[in-house]
Amino acid sequence: MLSTLRRIVQEVGTARDLQAALDIIVRSVRLAMCTDVCSVYLYDDDADRYTLMASEGLNRKAIGRVTLSRSEGLVGQVGLREEPINLEDAASHPKFRYLEETGEERFRSFLGVPIIHHRNLLGVLVVQQAVKRRFDESEESFLVTMSAQLAGVIAHAEATGSLHIPSSSHEKPRQSRFMGVAGSPGIAIGTAVVLAPPADLAAVPEKETDDIDGEIQLFRQALCSVRDQMSRTAEKLAGSIPPEEQALFDVYLRMLDDNALGAEVETAIKKGQWAQGALREVIEEHVGHFEKMDDPYLRERAVDVRDLGRRVLASLQQQQAQEVTWPDEAVVISEELTPAMLGEIPRHKLVGLVSVQGSGNSHVAILARAMGVPTIMGAVDLPWERVGGRELIVDGNLGRVYASPAAELVSQYRQLIDEEQAFVEGLEALKDEPCLTPDHYRLPLWVNTGLMTDTVRSLDKGAEGVGLYRTEVPFMIRERFPSEKEQEEIYRDQLKAFAPKPVTIRTLDIGGDKSLSYFPIKEENPFLGWRGIRVTLDHPEIFLVQIRAMLKASAGLDNLRIMLPMISGVPEVEEALYLIHRAYHEVLSEGVDVQLPPIGVMVEVPAAVYQVKDFARRVDFLSIGSNDLTQYILAVDRNNPRVAELYHSFHPAVLQALQKVVNDAHKEGKPVSICGEMAGDPAAAVLLMAMGFDILSMNATHLPRVKWALRNIPLEHAKEILDDVMEMDNPRVIRSAVELALRHRGLEKVLAGRADVAG
Structure with missing residues (x-):
């Protein structure tokens, strides 16, 4: 069966359109299973009916003409139950519906399986046989596997407009939704422009x-x-x-x-x-x-x-160089977007980006955030090569792409864009105001940076410091390791731009989904492998050069803080501290007058959560990387769109871990900051303030929104919200409860950028 399935899938892959693919499947499945009939019924959600779209064994004149309502017949029951129905005598079933025009009266046995794609019912795949028998388990498994393959083909056809159900009243392609990973926040509506790599x-x-x-x-x-x-x-x-x-x-x-x-x-x-x-x-x-x-x-x-x-x-x-006609609002799509591609796109016409491959932390995603362009990465199911010229909605907040969206959905999103723009413009007045709650609690808001464009935007938004400077970005945009002098100049620019405000520079954090072309790391499971401090401690020559560059860059400014990533044990902290002190004395011996800066560790893995007291006795501060900590606690790859819905920062286990870190650090008299995506989410920021975080560090674009939210909610009220949600056990319920509390205080505007919409 496996080789047969592989052969059918290969043949379907060569089909020129959906109808050809359906014809191949019904013909091949009928032969493979030795049945008398194989048919495909496709479901039209708008008409609420099934249509017989392909069949081998039934009357061919019935194809495209026979329809069933949502709950009609055995086909309807398969769809309603969303599970296989296997009958040795179909006619004896109370839901059996005889369709005279199909000529199916002579077929007794029936096996139907639903065709489902991302929880959406697309149709039903059916086999029938004249002899009265029940199909065995291997046959049922084969048909279920075949329906899963067919689901992807149908979903692609919907998105590209090649799906045409005769009963449908739609003349234009039906709306389709595809999930990806949010690469850069924001919403864009525009026309798809496909960019293809050479010779592929x-x-x-x-x-x-x-x-x-x-x-x-x-x-x-x-x-x-x-x-x-x-x-x-x-x-x-x-x-x-x-x-x-x-x-x-x-x-x-x-x-x-x-x-x-x-x-x-x-x-x-x-x-x-x-x-x-x-x-x-x-x-x-x-x-x-x-x-x-x-x-x-x-x-x-x-x-x-x-x-x-x-x-x-x-x-x-x-x-025949690819001649691109750029619409005024272009959403650029490619199998794998590259920085070079971004350089070819007219910036004044670019409104959104979608990449089939890549992650939220890829170089392109980082550049997109710096450019302020809504971006979705890892949209693996999007038939990107066939959507050119179609209208798309890119929801960079929720990681969704809508192809050929309905007018109502476009209207909803345009309203969100208008509201967002008006709200953001109104926040500019807060630039020089402190983040002070109505009951006079002061919470510093810092920013995460990696490019000079981030720095300019951060200062423009009123940032009070840098909670995370990603040193891997300068490493990623080169074809070799930057020298000590080059690094010193890069770090000096960053420290000088913010002086006297503090700048937290993280030591090189590569591995996982962040790789250097000149220092490849290939592993079976990179997120649990050689990354962060593990790499640099194994290569002290890289670590020492970087620390010396940081120290020299801070001379006369004294606003440097050094942060160590991916710490999972005390020995790593002690070894890193030894190397930092060694580099410090080397710099002093060169005649550079510099102070030893505060040193901190990142809490990103569950092991670190339970060693906070030990870390706090050795370093000056702690900072939680909520993105990695969440994915490790939940065992969910945050860059994998197939499990993206399981990744939730409001999960009770995550909230409890955050509170534990704050409590344990404060008992040792050490401050704690947080520099993951949670800090830039106003709803999450309310909880983080209530937990007692000393600093929130975020993407600069989120800072005004978070500041406005916290300036409009008393700390005592935030603590009441936190007390309520810490008793809850469902992350979605927790988020809803926090958002409802904010709405009751008239703060719904800060949620506009994340508002869900129908569809």
């Missing part, structure tokens, strides 16, 4: 053309160029490779002949597809055929065909 067949977007003759001419030139390259390579290697290997070049040249692959690509171009898209279609079809072959040698030829396709594509792209 799978990344070539679909695009129609009116200039068919021009596209054919470009393709022929590319084909001729690759043939010439191949011939020259064959001549060059003629004396150094065996005759049988030499013969392969002849095979490749024949495949590139105008009457072989060339003719098929030209046929596709004549149907209105641009040359690159036509090439991708033909190559993928041939690759699919080879991959399905049983003979291992022939299966390997799929690699050769794909390689030829890439060569022709590269030649095409050289002479």
